[in-house]
Amino acid sequence: MKIAIVGSGLVGQAWAIVFARGGHEVNMWDGDPAAVAHAQALITKQVADLHNAGLITDPAGLIARIQSVMTLEEALAGAQYAQESLPERLEMKKEIFAKMDALAAPSTVLASSTSSIPASAFTENLAGRGRCLIAHPVNPPYLVPVVEICGAPWTDAAVVQRTWDVMEGVGQKPVKIHKELKGFVLNRLQGALLREAFRLVENGYVDAEGLDVTVKEGLGLRWSFMGPFETIDLNAPDGLADYAHRFDEMYQAMSLEQTSTDHWSEDVIQKLEAQRRALLPKDKLLARRLWRDRRLMALAAHKKSAEE
Amino acid sequence: MKIAIVGSGLVGQAWAIVFARGGHEVNMWDGDPAAVAHAQALITKQVADLHNAGLITDPAGLIARIQSVMTLEEALAGAQYAQESLPERLEMKKEIFAKMDALAAPSTVLASSTSSIPASAFTENLAGRGRCLIAHPVNPPYLVPVVEICGAPWTDAAVVQRTWDVMEGVGQKPVKIHKELKGFVLNRLQGALLREAFRLVENGYVDAEGLDVTVKEGLGLRWSFMGPFETIDLNAPDGLADYAHRFDEMYQAMSLEQTSTDHWSEDVIQKLEAQRRALLPKDKLLARRLWRDRRLMALAAHKKSAEE
Numbered sequence: 356m357k358i359a360i361v362g363s364g365l366v367g368q369a370w371a372i373v374f375a376r377g378g379h380e381v382n383m384w385d386g387d388p389a390a391v392a393h394a395q396a397l398i399t400k401q402v403a404d405l406h407n408a409g410l411i412t413d414p415a416g417l418i419a420r421i422q423s424v425m426t427l428e429e430a431l432a433g434a435q436y437a438q439e440s441l442p443e444r445l446e447m448k449k450e451i452f453a454k455m456d457a458l459a460a461p462s463t464v465l466a467s468s469t470s471s472i473p474a475s476a477f478t479e480n481l482a483g484r485g486r487c488l489i490a491h492p493v494n495p496p497y498l499v500p501v502v503e504i505c506g507a508p509w510t511d512a513a514v515v516q517r518t519w520d521v522m523e524g525v526g527q528k529p530v531k532i533h534k535e536l537k538g539f540v541l542n543r544l545q546g547a548l549l550r551e552a553f554r555l556v557e558n559g560y561v562d563a564e565g566l567d568v569t570v571k572e573g574l575g576l577r578w579s580f581m582g583p584f585e586t587i588d589l590n591a592p593d594g595l596a597d598y599a600h601r602f603d604e605m606y607q608a609m610s611l612e613q614t615s616t617d618h619w620s621e622d623v624i625q626k627l628e629a630q631r632r633a634l635l636p637k638d639k640l641l642a643r644r645l646w647r648d649r650r651l652m653a654l655a656a657h658k659k660s661a662e663e
Numbered sequence: 664m665k666i667a668i669v670g671s672g673l674v675g676q677a678w679a680i681v682f683a684r685g686g687h688e689v690n691m692w693d694g695d696p697a698a699v700a701h702a703q704a705l706i707t708k709q710v711a712d713l714h715n716a717g718l719i720t721d722p723a724g725l726i727a728r729i730q731s732v733m734t735l736e737e738a739l740a741g742a743q744y745a746q747e748s749l750p751e752r753l754e755m756k757k758e759i760f761a762k763m764d765a766l767a768a769p770s771t772v773l774a775s776s777t778s779s780i781p782a783s784a785f786t787e788n789l790a791g792r793g794r795c796l797i798a799h800p801v802n803p804p805y806l807v808p809v810v811e812i813c814g815a816p817w818t819d820a821a822v823v824q825r826t827w828d829v830m831e832g833v834g835q836k837p838v839k840i841h842k843e844l845k846g847f848v849l850n851r852l853q854g855a856l857l858r859e860a861f862r863l864v865e866n867g868y869v870d871a872e873g874l875d876v877t878v879k880e881g882l883g884l885r886w887s888f889m890g891p892f893e894t895i896d897l898n899a900p901d902g903l904a905d906y907a908h909r910f911d912e913m914y915q916a917m918s919l920e921q922t923s924t925d926h927w928s929e930d931v932i933q934k935l936e937a938q939r940r941a942l943l944p945k946d947k948l949l950a951r952r953l954w955r956d957r958r959l960m961a962l963a964a965h966k967k968s969a970e971e
Contacts, residue, residue, distance in 0.1 A: 471913060493881045493882075498884075499880070499881055499884055499885075500880045500881075501876060501877055501880040501881030501882075503877065528876050528880035528881075530869065530873040530874075530876050530877050531869070531873055532868055532869055532873075533867055533868055533869065534866075534867060534868055536863075536868050537913075537916060537917050537920070538913060538914075538917050540863055540868065540869050540873070540874060540877045541877050541881050541882055542913070542914075542917070543859055543863060543917055543921075544856055544859055544860065544863075544874075544877065544878065544882060545882055545891070546859075546913075546914040546917045546918065546921070547855045547856055547858065547859035547921055548852055548855055548856045548891060549891060549895070549914065550855065550914065550918055550921070551851055551852055551854075551855035552852065552891055552892065555844075555848055555851060555852075558842075559841055559842060560840055560841055560842055560844050560848065561838065561839070561840055561841065561848050563892045565838040565839055565840075565848070566838075566848060566852075566890065566891070566892060567889065567890025567891065567892050567893050568809060568836050568838050568890065569809055569811065569838050569848045569849050569852065569890070570852065570886050570890040570891055571886060571887060571888055571889055571890040572807070572808045572809040572836035573801045573807055573808075573809030573836075573849050574801075574809075574849055574852060574853055574886075575883055575886035575887040575888075575890065576806075576807055576887055576959060576962055577807075577955065577959070578878050578879060578882070578883035578886065578887070579879060579883040579884055579886070579887035579962070580879055580883075580958050580962065581875065581879055581955065581958075582874065582875025582876065582877070582878040582879040582883065583853070583856060583857060583860055583874070583875065583878055584860065584871045584874060584875050584935065584939065585875050585939070585943075587857070588939045588943065588948075589948065589951060589952050589955055593945070593948075594936065594939060594940070594945060594948055595932075595935055595936050595939045596932050596933065596935075596936035599927050599932045599935070599936075600932070603926050603927050604926075605779060605845075605846060605850070605854075606846075606850075606854040606857065606858065606927075607924065607925075607926050607927075608845055609845050609846050609850070609851055609854045609855075610854065610858055610923075610924040611924050612845070613851075613854070613855055613858070613924075614922045614924060615918075616915065616918040616919050616921075616922060617915075618911050618912075618915045619907050619911050619914075619915075624903075624904050624907045624908070625904065627892065627903050627904070627907070628902065628903050628904035628907075631892065631893070631896045631902060631903045632902070635893075635896065637901070637902060640896075640897065640901075640902055643897060644897050647885070647889065647897055650888050650889075650969060651884060651885070653965070653969045654884055654887070654888065654965070654969075657961070657962070657965040661958060661961045661962075
């Protein structure tokens with residue numbers, strides 16, 4: 356298959372790797388020609404890391420499948436699927452989707468990586484709006500495989516299904532979001548948990564380190580290979596409904612204290628920032644991000660072998 | 664050190680393994696003598712599983728350190744630390760803590776495994792209330808290392824610290840909860856996320872399987888080795904405060920739709936139950952629990968090697 360990558364920032368680069376790793380030919384384009392050259396160098400580095408971690412076998416072959424092109428028209432020529440990853444600005448999405456819709460063959464799927472703008476906000480007036488949708492990754496998608504797929508009300512069901520198939524075909528883990536909503540599912544769940552986490556620290560029950568330990572040495576372990584529903588399904592003798600009936604009372608009582616919709620206060624932000632900087636000085640952030648990516652690679656390799 | 668295990672159900676058995684694995688002598692007692700004999704057999708089985716997974720090296724030595732005793736007095740004789748794991752009933756906690764406080768040497772720490780009853784509810788009138796507190800595990804604690812440590816307002820700070828040291832000494836990951844609260848930290852976070860998860864399914868945005876994929880192939884990966892605060896700290900160029908300022912607006916907007924304190928409706932419970940049963944029939948629950956424990960063991964081994 357031929358894939359068009361529209362926008363070659365961090366997200367676009369990672370998508371290029373995902374599709375090329377999956378065996379597809381990738382045309383990568385960016386409004387800024389310098390950005391594309393820069394992207395090629397960064398891709399080479401990331402592919403080397405993946406190879407060193409034992410996650411891919413043919414780095415040269417993978418890189419050879421990624422071509423930089425000079426125009427959007429070239430990127431879309433012959434592409435069955437296009438993945439747009441420009442900055443999160445509505446006007447830019449409107450402009451690029453209008454161009455993509457005008458240039459691409461009618462059967463090309465046009466997907467956006469946006470994490471916050473619903474497809475209906477920038478595709479309504481397009482002739483080909485039925486082939487436009489969101490395919491929202493987590494960065495970097497070659498290490499974190501979930502992809503949230505969410506159409507506008509006018510997106511063809513067949514386009515949703517083709518996007519799902521494309522993603523599954525390259526080893527990603529697609530999730531269908533049936534209706535548009537703020538933040539899709541992943542950030543909604545993250546937001547609900549973060550809101551409680553900020554509140555617990557703000558009210559002095561726990562500090563940032565203790566809260567992170569509670570998740571990384573407790574709650575997050577089962578979630579990392581089962582998710583929250585399978586976790587509770589296995590946590591009561593008779594399954595999920597049994598669990599819900601046993602613990603509804605407890606969780607409902609807690610929820611009465613979990614309703615604040617305030618903005619995060621500058622006080623709690625600064626308290627948390629100070630606690631984090633005591634654990635990790637600012638000049639160590641970059642090194643720690645590289646550590647995180649190595650840990651994600653090791654976890655991906657572990658999960659692959661555990662699932663075999 | 665000598666450890667008293669009070670109550671030999673699933674939680675008590677698992678604690679016996681944790682302390683014996685840590686090199687301590689364990690006296691295990693239960694109000695029902697038949698339960699203790701049963702517990703010994705189950706412990707032998709669990710220790711064999713840990714040995715097969717490469718997580719312990721001397722199963723016979725570990726088992727030899729666990730002694731069943733016939734009276735609570737024998738269990739507490741010479742014990743520096745006692746861990747109570749009876750059923751979650753306030754009257755039982757009051758009764759057993761009164762007995763433990765009367766029988767144990769004044770310096771013995773008296774800890775309860777309760778996940779839902781604060782220490783102040785059953786220790787207020789005890790002469791030795793200053794040495795009583797909660798040490799709440801996740802089941803099974805030999806695979807999920809977090810322990811929430813939470814005293815009553817009258818618990819001595821030195822007792823909290825000794826409990827922390829005991830836990831760290833046997834390889835658990837203790838977290839200090841500074842003030843009593845409903846559900847401690849782990850279940851508060853789980854409750855906040857589950858409430859949003861139930862809501863998203865109830866309103867038709869996603870199904871149970873898609874939500875679990877979103878977590879196990881996305882959100883849960885970084886949380887399983889970093890926790891939520893370190894995750895966001897590394898997700899903005901300048902760290903946590905930078906992230907909070909960038910995304911407060913988005914999360915605050917979502918929170919306006921995340922305030923329901925209703926009980927989980929029977930409709931959504933049955934919808935989720937039906938979706939789970941389509942993925943995993945009821946007669947496969949037990950086999951899947953064994954799979955979960957094998958995956959937890961494999962993940963523990965992976966994390967151990969990744970952290971070395």
